[in-house]
Amino acid sequence: MKNIEVLSRETIKPSSPTPQHLRNHRLSLLDQLSIQIYVPIILFYEDYDDLKKPLGECLSRYYPLASTIREDFSVDCNDEGVEYAEARVDCKLCEAMKKLTSELLNQLLPFDPYGTNVTGRSELAPVGVKFNIFECGGVAISVCVSHRIADGTSLVTFVNAWAAMFRASTSTSTSEADDQKQQYPIFDAALLFPPKDMPGFKLQTADQTLTSGNEKIVTKRFVFDKFNIIALKQHATSSSQSCVGVCCEEVQKYRTPQPAFRWFQHYFGKLS
Template sequence: MKIRVISKETIKPSSGTPSPVHTYRFSLSDQLAPPFFVPVISNLNIYEKLKTSLSECLGCFYPLAGRIKRDERTVDLGQGAVLVKRQVDAQLAKLLANPELNLVQQLLPLDPYDIQCQNALVTAIQLNLFDCGGIGIGVYISHKIADGVTLSTFLSS
């Protein structure tokens, strides 16, 4: 399976960060949490709609549009989430018939096990366009910012 990047952008919240909030403070349990992300892959719609929807959602979920500071206790807000668009030279049905972990991980915007990639980034999303016309979306959100309920609510939005 060959995957190539078509575009990569930073999407900022459409409504901005509420004033005077410019940083988000982690709870003690979030500060102690290991730096891992929860990868999610699902099928949805088109790139422009995703871009617009993401910008609108980041206005409500503004900590997801930030960067984790070096102290790992706060998040700088409003810097945006990374959105990557990739072309996948493969058939979605073949991938789903035999979902090998190393192939599925290529559909994510970052390696979920690479701590260096995760240091500052809170949210990254990758739109995967398959040769067959199928679409897959890989979502990468820091577990320090979003638990399962928050992730589910964000994806539903």
């Protein structure tokens, strides 16, 4: 087990305040039924830059992530911010990568994925970020987001937006910066899956769920090297291009959008 020492903790707040009419965010029915766990992601890099300012700018658009989740399944978008911790790892990045165990990966995370109330708040913290610095200067940037407010796909979208904010801030291209100014997420899941009034309803925590039975929990890890990732990207690109013509032909058959297609346009069209 590697020794990981937390050097500092601070709260990163949105760079601009959330408008008053967006302060109360409703969770969808799917969010209401989500178990109380954190969805984690860890990204490894050989060097790093200061990402705190782009994070604040990104949070101003993803304002529900810098909020307070209430017990009544609502989100108070009060710009409370997210916890940002910096830590030092007593080994080199290449050494850690040779033997990545579940124990080490959990140490790199800001929160216990199956824990609750990990920041001392009375409410569930929506997001945490941890910046782990290795002896060689490499880093592991980890993010945990409450499953109550986002899933894995949403987390990846947020991280991609954070990275895009950083690239735009360092880019000399005005077009790239302008593109980022136009990209805002839409939080309308509650319109598609309206929340239900469930007095007294309370989900079990992950710890309660895992300890309620005698099942043996097994974790498996799948490793793809850079050559396999390149091959997968090439295969995905070629497959998508071959499907475009077929998909366009199928869509043209319907002059009037069908109900399912209208729903697709309503939900996915806004994300493109």
